[in-house]
Amino acid sequence: MSVSYSSHSPLLRLKHPLIQGGMGVGISMGGLAGAVAREGGMGVISTANIGFREKDFWDSPDEAAKRSLQREIRKARAISGGRGLLAVNIMVVTSNYHKMAEIAVEEGIDAIISGAGLPLALPDLIKNEKVMAAPIVSSAKAARTIINFWHKRYGKTPDFIVTEGSMAGGHLGFGREELLRGECDSLEKIVSDIKGEYPHIPIFAAGGVFDRNDIEKVMKAGAYGVQIATRFIAAKECDATDRYKEIIIEASGEEAAILQSPVGMPGRGLLTPLTEKTKEGVRVPPQRCIRCIKTCDPKNTPYCINKALIEAFWGNYEEGLFFCGSNVGRVNEKTTVKKIMAELFPEEAETLTD
Numbered sequence: 001m002s003v004s005y006s007s008h009s010p011l012l013r014l015k016h017p018l019i020q021g022g023m024g025v026g027i028s029m030g031g032l033a034g035a036v037a038r039e040g041g042m043g044v045i046s047t048a049n050i051g052f053r054e055k056d057f058w059d060s061p062d063e064a065a066k067r068s069l070q071r072e073i074r075k076a077r078a079i080s081g082g083r084g085l086l087a088v089n090i091m092v093v094t095s096n097y098h099k100m101a102e103i104a105v106e107e108g109i110d111a112i113i114s115g116a117g118l119p120l121a122l123p124d125l126i127k128n129e130k131v132m133a134a135p136i137v138s139s140a141k142a143a144r145t146i147i148n149f150w151h152k153r154y155g156k157t158p159d160f161i162v163t164e165g166s167m168a169g170g171h172l173g174f175g176r177e178e179l180l181r182g183e184c185d186s187l188e189k190i191v192s193d194i195k196g197e198y199p200h201i202p203i204f205a206a207g208g209v210f211d212r213n214d215i216e217k218v219m220k221a222g223a224y225g226v227q228i229a230t231r232f233i234a235a236k237e238c239d240a241t242d243r244y245k246e247i248i249i250e251a252s253g254e255e256a257a258i259l260q261s262p263v264g265m266p267g268r269g270l271l272t273p274l275t276e277k278t279k280e281g282v283r284v285p286p287q288r289c290i291r292c293i294k295t296c297d298p299k300n301t302p303y304c305i306n307k308a309l310i311e312a313f314w315g316n317y318e319e320g321l322f323f324c325g326s327n328v329g330r331v332n333e334k335t336t337v338k339k340i341m342a343e344l345f346p347e348e349a350e351t352l353t354d
Helices: 030-038 061-080 097-106 122-126 140-154 176-180 187-197 212-220 230-234 242-250 273-279 305-313 337-344
Strands: 018-020 042-046 085-091 111-115 132-137 161-164 203-206 225-228 256-260 266-270
Touching: 018 030, 030 042, 030 061, 030 085, 030 337, 042 061, 061 085, 061 097, 085 097, 097 111, 097 122, 111 122, 111 161, 122 132, 122 140, 132 140, 140 187, 161 187, 176 256, 187 203, 187 212, 212 225, 212 337, 225 230, 230 242, 230 337, 256 273
Parallel strands: 018 042, 018 225, 042 085, 085 111, 111 132, 132 161, 161 203, 203 225
Antiparallel strands: 256 266
16 A cells, blocks of 8 residues: 655644653643744643543543643643644543544644554544644554554545654553563664655654654654653653652663553553552552543552552652653753753754743
């Protein structure tokens, strides 16, 4: 099957070929997304339990999520000043997946990026040619499955693909044992494999991309651009609390480990008292459950990922879950989005002004 890539793609509005990765439960919201877009990148709002700070979150999680997503998209748009692009990251395994996509489209989002499962139904949720649809994949096989399905069912090709390697933070599209043994394909190989089959689909490489050298490596392999997440946590514009940022900045690379998530997928995050406890087989049953994840069984889950991520947002090291990429040890000082972008794209950097 051949595909074509339009020369009129909204991606051409990017000054820099960079996507700021989605980080759920309060970390990448309108503040960070708007700041990245303002600098000419693609800012991303994560919809994962986005309404957790609303007063009615536990009683009416869907309504809380709706209000929060609308507010954060509008906030990001105001901050961006019309520059760059804005996207939302919606996990396939979330129970409000369809609703979040519908609201994002209504709010005029530029793109929906979707992973943590195969987003086979994503084109059906968008129904607006102005909104780009992008799956997150970790192999050429997964890309092929999605592309073939979209083509057959919807006559649709992904507007771009985020290719996430094994060094990424958060949920990972690899087997746990494969990750622990270090047997996963390199990010460059995954990019090259997909590019070889689908040369006209833009690929953004993610996972272990930290500096300009990393960018040049994946671009040489065929990437159109990159996605970076953990590094942006240290930016003053990041929506995380100060304590959350401090924990990430103080963390060493050795503290980032492969964890098993209640979502049913392995992930990478910091070793904390919570993760050590559950690794030893101790179960921390949910006190309240809003069934936020379709694949989670509250009767058997080792801990509530919703509560753990909320506790992390508030800086509770003892009970929190802190997702991060393998390069977390290189994040060692507070910075700004403008400075990060200038380091990554020095040839196009403007005079720095905070």
